[in-house]
Amino acid sequence: MTHEILLIDDDLLLCRGLGYSLARSGYRVRTAGDATEGLALAQGLTPDLVLLDIGLPGMDGLEAMRIFQRDLKLPVILLTARRGGRDEALGLELGADDYVTKPFDMDRLLARIKATLRRHACQEAPPAPGPLTLGNLTISPQTRVARIGQRPLDLTPREFDLLYVLAGLAGQVISIEALLDRVWGAEFDGEPQVVYVHISGLREKLAGTPGHTLRIVTLHRVGYKLVDGEA
Numbered sequence: 001m002t003h004e005i006l007l008i009d010d011d012l013l014l015c016r017g018l019g020y021s022l023a024r025s026g027y028r029v030r031t032a033g034d035a036t037e038g039l040a041l042a043q044g045l046t047p048d049l050v051l052l053d054i055g056l057p058g059m060d061g062l063e064a065m066r067i068f069q070r071d072l073k074l075p076v077i078l079l080t081a082r083r084g085g086r087d088e089a090l091g092l093e094l095g096a097d098d099y100v101t102k103p104f105d106m107d108r109l110l111a112r113i114k115a116t117l118r119r120h121a122c123q124e125a126p127p128a129p130g131p132l133t134l135g136n137l138t139i140s141p142q143t144r145v146a147r148i149g150q151r152p153l154d155l156t157p158r159e160f161d162l163l164y165v166l167a168g169l170a171g172q173v174i175s176i177e178a179l180l181d182r183v184w185g186a187e188f189d190g191e192p193q194v195v196y197v198h199i200s201g202l203r204e205k206l207a208g209t210p211g212h213t214l215r216i217v218t219l220h221r222v223g224y225k226l227v228d229g230e231a
Contacts, residue, residue, distance in 0.1 A: 002026060002027065002028055003027055003028070003048040003049065003117055004027070004028040004029075004030070004045065004047045004048050004049075005022055005027045005028070005029050005030075005047060005048065005049050005050070005051060005113070006029075006030050006031075006032065006038060006041055006042055006045065006047040006049070006050045006051070007019060007022070007029060007030070007031045007032070007050075007051045008031070008032045008033075008034070008035060008037075008038035008050065008051065008052045008053060008056065008061075008064070009031070009033070009051070009053040009056075009079060010033050010034060010053065010055075010056055010057055011053070012033070014102075015031045015033070018051075019031055021106055022113075025110055027113075030045060030047065034056055034057055034058050034059070035052075035056050035058065035059040035060070035061065035063065035064035036058065036059060038050070038052070038064065039064060039067055039068075042068070042072055042074060043072065046072075046074075047074065048075070048117060048120075049074070049075045049076070049077065049113060049116060049117055049120075050068060050074050050075070050076045050077070051076075051077050051079055051113075052064060052065065052068070052076050052077070052078055052079065052096075053078075053079045053080070054078055054079070054080040054081075054087050054088075054091065055080070055081060061078060061079075061080075061091070062087065062090055062091055062094065065078070065091055065094045065095065065096055066094055068095075069094055069095035069096075069156060073157075075097050075116050075117070075119075075120045076095070076096045076097055077096065077097055077098045077099065077100060077109075077112055077113065077116060078091045078096045078098070078099035078100070079099075079100055079102060079104075080099055080100075080101055080102065081101070081102040088101075088193075089193065089197050092193075092194055092197040092198065093197055093198075093200075093201050094156075095156035095157070095158070097116045097119070097120075097158070098112050098115075098116060098194070100112060115184075115185055115188050118185060119184065119185050132164065132167055132168055134167045134170050134214065134226070134228055135213045135214060135228035135229075136148055136149050136211060136212070136213055137167060137212075137214055139160075139163065139164050139167055141164065144157075144160055146160060146163055146164075148206070148209045148210075148211055148212045148214075149211045151209055151210065151211070153205055153206075153209060154205065155202075155205065156198075156201070158183065158184075158194075158198050159198055159201055159202050159205070161182075161183045162179065162183055162195075162198050162199065162202060163202055163226075165179065165182050165183060166216065166224065166225070166226035167226055169225075169226075170225075170226050170227065170228070171225060171226075171227055172225055173219055173222055173223045173224070173225045174223050174224055174225065175222065175223040176192050176195050176223055178223070179195050179223070179224070180192065180194075180195060183195075199216060199218075199224060202216060203216050212229075213228050213229045214226060214227070214228060214229060215227050215229050
């Protein structure tokens with residue numbers, strides 16, 4: 001199967017060079033110079049993965065990321081020349097799968113692309129039957145819906161996977177390395193920051209849901225555990 005990648009970047013030379021390298025690696029590549037054009041292409045093509053520059057003219061990459069996550073549910077790897085970490089963290093909160101900082105090593109980028117495509121292929125496989133329940137939390141792996149009582153949680157795909165792993169081992173401490181392995185996959189070679197960001201997002205969404213009784217407890221330099229606050 002040949003995967004199709006949509007590359008959205010206003011750097012014409014980068015698009016040409018990266019597009020050529022991706023094509024030589026066996027991918028079909030379409031390019032767009034801004035977010036508006038990229039979103040239009042994505043709606044018509046439904047690519048397997050999007051490479052999205054954060055620093056786009058007009059609508060920036062983070063705003064486009066919101067639309068990709070809300071409307072199209074496509075896997076996205078952010079490309080960024082910014083090194084402060086704030087934009088990358090926000091992109092992850094919005095649902096990006098990963099980010100790569102420019103200038104990037106092509107072999108490293110190809111490894112991230114393969115890992116992301118593999119993770120999403122696994123997510124599309126038949127899930128384990130039956131819901132998982134902890135306190136007033138119910139998680140259905142078949143529908144990929146988590147509820148507090150009757151209220152559904154608005155989770156990104158990665159937040160859902162994290163919550164499912166934490167709830168399945170409720171009360172047990174799970175290390176950062178184990179979470180990366182279970183949720184992002186053993187081949188993931190990104191930064192542990194992705195776990196911190198998604199845990200933070202989960203905490204905010206749990207806290208903002210009326211009737212919640214769950215807490216994500218941090219054990220410094222060890223990991224996290226999910227507990228029922230009324231237990």
